[in-house]
Amino acid sequence: MRLLLVRPPRRDIQDAGLGVPPLGLAYIAASARQAGHQVDILDAYVQNLSWPRFEDEVVRRRPDVVGMTVMTPMVDVVARAVELIRPHTPRIVVGGPHPTAVGETVFQDIPGIDAAVEGEGEAAIVALLDWWSKNTDSPAPHGVRVPGLRFQASTTPPTISEIPRPARDLLDQGAYRYLFATRRGFATMITSRGCPFACSFCDKSVSGSRWRARNATDVVDEMEHLVQTGTGFINFYDDNFTLHRKRVIEICEEIISRGLDVEWKCEGRVDSVDLPMLKLMRRAGCRVVAYGVESANPKTLALLRKDVQVHQARQAFADTRQAGLRSLAYMILGAPGEAAEDVRRSVRFCREIGADYVQFSSLVAMPGTPLFQHPRSTTSVKNPVDADLSRSTLTDLDEEELSQLMRQAWSAFYLRPRPLARLARDAWASGSIAEAIRLGRALGRWAIAA
Numbered sequence: 001m002r003l004l005l006v007r008p009p010r011r012d013i014q015d016a017g018l019g020v021p022p023l024g025l026a027y028i029a030a031s032a033r034q035a036g037h038q039v040d041i042l043d044a045y046v047q048n049l050s051w052p053r054f055e056d057e058v059v060r061r062r063p064d065v066v067g068m069t070v071m072t073p074m075v076d077v078v079a080r081a082v083e084l085i086r087p088h089t090p091r092i093v094v095g096g097p098h099p100t101a102v103g104e105t106v107f108q109d110i111p112g113i114d115a116a117v118e119g120e121g122e123a124a125i126v127a128l129l130d131w132w133s134k135n136t137d138s139p140a141p142h143g144v145r146v147p148g149l150r151f152q153a154s155t156t157p158p159t160i161s162e163i164p165r166p167a168r169d170l171l172d173q174g175a176y177r178y179l180f181a182t183r184r185g186f187a188t189m190i191t192s193r194g195c196p197f198a199c200s201f202c203d204k205s206v207s208g209s210r211w212r213a214r215n216a217t218d219v220v221d222e223m224e225h226l227v228q229t230g231t232g233f234i235n236f237y238d239d240n241f242t243l244h245r246k247r248v249i250e251i252c253e254e255i256i257s258r259g260l261d262v263e264w265k266c267e268g269r270v271d272s273v274d275l276p277m278l279k280l281m282r283r284a285g286c287r288v289v290a291y292g293v294e295s296a297n298p299k300t301l302a303l304l305r306k307d308v309q310v311h312q313a314r315q316a317f318a319d320t321r322q323a324g325l326r327s328l329a330y331m332i333l334g335a336p337g338e339a340a341e342d343v344r345r346s347v348r349f350c351r352e353i354g355a356d357y358v359q360f361s362s363l364v365a366m367p368g369t370p371l372f373q374h375p376r377s378t379t380s381v382k383n384p385v386d387a388d389l390s391r392s393t394l395t396d397l398d399e400e401e402l403s404q405l406m407r408q409a410w411s412a413f414y415l416r417p418r419p420l421a422r423l424a425r426d427a428w429a430s431g432s433i434a435e436a437i438r439l440g441r442a443l444g445r446w447a448i449a450a
């Protein structure tokens with residue numbers, strides 16, 4: 001069958017900005033292609049296509065099946081895409097965190113779709129394409145929801161090392177940018193799936209709680225292939241790259257022994273790093289480690305069920321700096337129970353621990369998270385990085401006050417000589433000058449409004 005995997009255009013095409021590769025689609029593409037289907041990926045988002053141009057591109061490719069990923073804040077965009085392309089394709093399937101978290105409700109959220117895949121999609125997409133091409137009288141395949149048919153839960157996900165590598169050749173690799181990349185030629189990778197922790201704001205519905213990891217040789221083989229095809233910087237999107245110390249050490253030693261010339265960033269937890277490991281990571285090309293610090297307020301950390309202490313964040317950031325690495329702190333501001341002064345304390349904390357970059361968000365209750373059942377009323381708060389997204393925010397502060405605090409947090413952190421100089425250097429190194437200017441303008445507007 002001809003499968004076209006699409007990422008729809010931006011809500012507002014004036015809002016051209018950063019785009020990272022749609023790795024989930026590239027994984028799906030690889031499995032479907034290996035099973036003999038003809039697969040193509042149309043990333044209308046990164047190509048900044050207008051909505052009419054997007055429709056033309058879909059018509060031109062005459063797909064038998066169109067597939068899309070859905071994250072909850074993007075439901076309206078996917079629904080708009082489905083409405084537009086419905087007349088041009090016999091079948092539409094969606095997958096990703098939103099369909100997995102909401103189950104049957106996805107058919108109301110996105111009218112016009114024919115099927116929804118729950119969980120990891122590599123096996124399900126192949127089974128679904130076969131089912132559609134042969135015999136729709138039999139029950140729908142495991143992990144696939146079809147209106148009117150009984151749903152059969154997914155079978156055990158495949159062994160992680162047996163999943164075919166993402167079909168990056170179907171993407172315009174040169175089109176993707178990441179502002180914190182320290183070099184040109186940007187790619188993303190996943191070396192493990194699942195996470196054993198239970199943070200109350202995190203949607204783990206796709207890969208669940210069982211941590212499955214690829215071994216060092218397999219990971220570094222993929223890195224080496226990326227380097228040979230022009231990649232200079234890799235962003236590891238594992239939920240917890242640093243979870244298993246021995247594996248991290250093996251990966252670093254393998255990179256060093258092969259002499260790979262690549263820089264990279266990963267996500268770590270503040271309770272799973274130490275100075276010797278961070279130093280080795282630095283020698284192996286790591287340049288940035290991002291940590292979910294979330295808050296400087298112990299009560300908020302308890303509400304978020306983060307299972308870390310404030311002092312662990314201090315130590316991890318000190319060690320990261322001492323190892324010669326840059327640090328990124330993800331922060332959640334204004335969670336229920338927090339007053340304005342608590343928010344300010346978290347913002348000050350980022351400067352105290354010497355974070356090189358921060359990302360401030362409000363607390364969003366997504367389906368699939370324990371917080372989704374939280375009985376508080378919600379409001380909508382935006383941030384300058386993706387101001388087009390509105391989110392249902394959990395907070396006791398009023399919408400305007402939290403929005404104001406959020407604006408102050410972003411501008412107070414970044415509109416200082418050092419962070420600005422660092423961003424300018426990174427933008428130059430990563431080839432993301434347009435994105436840096438866009439972010440700079442947004443921050444400037446926010447500073448004025450604050």
Ligand code: B12
Nearest residue numbers: 022023024067068069071072095096097117120121202203
């Ligand atoms: C990388 C990443 C991003 C990147 C890029 C996203 C992208 N376009 O690929 C960036 C930084 C842009 C991003 C942004 C956001 N993200 Co994000 N992100 C991730 C992260 C860390 C990894 C995604 C990934 O590559 N996974 C690896 C691949 C292999 O898995 P996958 O994408 O889920 O795909 C598999 C299945 O879902 C399924 N599948 C996916 N698509 C399809 C399509 C079809 C047709 C089929 C059959 C199957 C299928 O099969 C795939 C292979 O197994 C995940 C956490 C995670 N562990 O997955 C969060 C995550 C997806 N993000 C999340 C959120 C909330 C956001 C934001 C809304 C955050 C915010 N700022 O408020 C924004 C949305 C911005 C936007 N405009 O889209 C949530 C989504 C929750 C939800 N219910 O929607 C997640 C799950 C984090 C979490 N644990 O809560 N994100």
Ligand code: SF4
Nearest residue numbers: 195197198199202239
């Ligand atoms: S926030 Fe990170 S550590 Fe917490 S459950 Fe999600 S992936 Fe795991």
